[in-house]
Amino acid sequence: MRRWQRPYSLDLATGTAVLGLVGVAGFATFLVIMFVHGEMPTPFAFFVGVWLPGAVAATVRQAMLGVYVSDGGIRSRSFWRTTTVPWGSVSDIRSGTSTMAGLDMGRVAIIIERTDGVSIQTPLQRGYIFRPFEFNPPLGRLATWPExxxxxxxTLRAHHRDAQRRRQTTPTGQLAHPAAATRPTSPSARASGTRQTRDALTADQRRDINALTRQHQRGALTDAEFAAELAKIRGID
Structure with missing residues (x-):
């Protein structure tokens, strides 16, 4: 995956922004036709000529908000800036408090933690459809339903885990620590390790498993893909 792409379906806010972009383009075409036929006053045409490019630029930027991934790293695209972090510099991807200018926005947002301790707040926020004042995000943020x-x-955590696994392997596909990988283990030790892994699931792992289960039930993941992602979450090779 060399190209940057959003690894998730479009949310309601992004879909609305895309439709808004189509509407703005159609309105601009209509105004141009009116001006060409001399049916638009010159002052109004000047005002539209100044306002329309800004409206188009803002709508395009709003439609591009989100988090993108590639083989090289993860990218947060907000309204005012775009931040790219190589996978090797990502320590965690988690939920955190959403803030704006240092003020608590009353929501949680997806946070990218860098290895140098810097936290990058992405525009993706958890919204609540049945709480209108909490679902409507400010400009430059995206609120989507909890599920x-x-x-x-x-999904973003799964991409992070895949990147970590790729970094731990050599170009020939061998593990970076072959001695540890080839150390023989008894069946009882393997069974004990499996039980410990299963019993020691964290809250984040359980939440990831629940999300993957919903995707599998909806048909978004095949049985093989579901089993592979489940094994990655549990840390089973």
Whole structure:
């Protein structure tokens, strides 16, 4: 995956922004036709000529908000800036308090933790459809329903785990520590390790498993893909 792409389906806010972009383009075409036929006053045409490019630029930027991934790293695209972090510099992807200018926005957002301790707040936030004042985000932020938010978070964590596994392997596909990989283990030790892994699931792992289960039930994941992602979450090779 060399190209940057959003690894999740479009949310309601992004879909609305895309439709808004189509509407703005159609309105601009209508105004141009009116001006060409001399049916638009010159002052109004000047005002539209100044306002329209800004409206188009803002709508395009709003439609591009989100989190993108590639083989090289993860990218947070907010309204005012775009931040790219290589996978090797990502320590964690988690939920955290959403803030704006240092003020608590009353929501949680997906946070990218860098290895140098810097936290990058992405524009993706958990919203509540039945709480209108909490669902409507400010300009430059995206609020999506809780289940979709959990699925996005689980997907981004899965990409992070895949990147970590790739970094731990050599170009020939061998593990970076072959001695540890080839150390024989008894069946009882393997069974004990499996039980410990199963019993020691964290809250984040359980949430990721629940999100993957919902995707599998909806048909978004095949049985093989579901089993592979489940094994990655549990840490089973």
């Amino acid at each position: 979709h938010y959990d699925e996005i978070l689980a």
